[in-house]
Amino acid sequence: MSRPLVIGPPPADAEALLGTAERAARAAGAMLLERFAGGADAIGQVYSKSTSTDLVSEADMAAERAIRAILAEERPDDAVMGEEGDDTPGTSGRRWIVDPLDGTINYLYGLSAWCVSVACEGLAGVVFDPLSGELFASPVTAGAPATCNGAPIAGRGVSELGQSLLGTGFGYDREIRAAQAPIVAGLLPEVRDVRRIGSAALDLAWCASGRLDAYYEFGVKPWDIAAGVLLCAASGLEVHELAGGPVLPSGILVAPPAIAGELVARVEPPDSAAPDVRSEPTSP
Known part of the structure; x- marks a missing residue:
């Protein structure tokens, strides 16, 4: 049976964590956007992963390196789990979970639905859409809404x-x-x-x-x-x-x-x- 996922209130340093997440996501997004505009040659070599249709590109891996570099500088004691790299252990009890390019197939086909996701597990996170410039961010204070480019957002709340x-x-x-x-x-x-x-x-x-x-x-x-x-x-x-x-x-x-x-x-x-x-x- 399913069970609801219970998420606690943001931590006291949520704003600082979100700052790190945003800087990392924007760094990766800028790199991906430049390669996306440059086409196949800029995107680089493409490899298969779990199946022949599950692909990863040099752009994915370069974007993850950019994220990890910022995390290593700003959060050196935290663990890191990334889609394209090895897990990095930490000593702080916190873990960053990053997807440097979510929507790789769209990206490779020139479609616009792709993004960067950076989160400090269970505490704070952002989803950044480089093409639209939209940055979705979790709250910094308990009871506050999530935001898109600083403006509050909410689900539609349909009843049927x-x-x-x-x-x-x-x-x-x-x-x-x-x-x-x-x-x-x-x-x-x-x-x-x-x-x-x-x-x-x-x-x-x-x-x-x-x-x-x-x-x-x-x-x-x-x-x-x-x-x-x-x-x-x-x-x-x-x-x-x-x-x-x-x-x-x-x-x-x-x-x-x-x-x-x-x-x-x-x-x-x-x-x-x-x-x-x-x-x-x-x-x-």
Whole structure:
């Protein structure tokens, strides 16, 4: 069964943590934007990861190096988990979880839905969209909203599943996609419509800002969601960990309270037990 993800109030140094996150995200974003404008030659070599369709580029890796350099300078005692690099241990008890380029396939195809996600786990985080210049940030004080470029944001708060614009994503493995297909097919007649953006971090930021009503995805990694779940929780949305099944890995769901339980029941495999996606690595 799913369980709600409980996120505590921002720490006393949330503003400082967000400052570091923003500087790191903007440094990576500037590099990615320059390469994006330069096309394939600037993006550099592209490699396969988990499957032949799961790709990483030299731009991804360069962006992560830029993030890690700022974290090493400003937060040298903190641990770091990044999508493209080795985990770095720390002594402070805090861990940064970073996705230097969420939406790599979009980026490589010249599509605009890609971003940078930088979070101090469970405490503070930002999602930065270099093309639009939008920076989504978690609150700095308890009870405050998440923001986009400093302006408060909030989820739309629909009260009926049939009125919801739903975001989702799919894995790279063929068997996982085959298991995901009947779930979204069953939901499609029951919701306003479905969007597949191709960036989990943007899906979450857009839920937090009311551009989507709800979102779910199986197979997300900690770096996909570490900043986004903080944004959603601060924007009045429920955040649920989704249990997987025999084929499906664990996942995440965010939705307004009025429809969260119904949506969980429709997407989660029966007789499943939810692992903790916050600390256990599990699509772009």
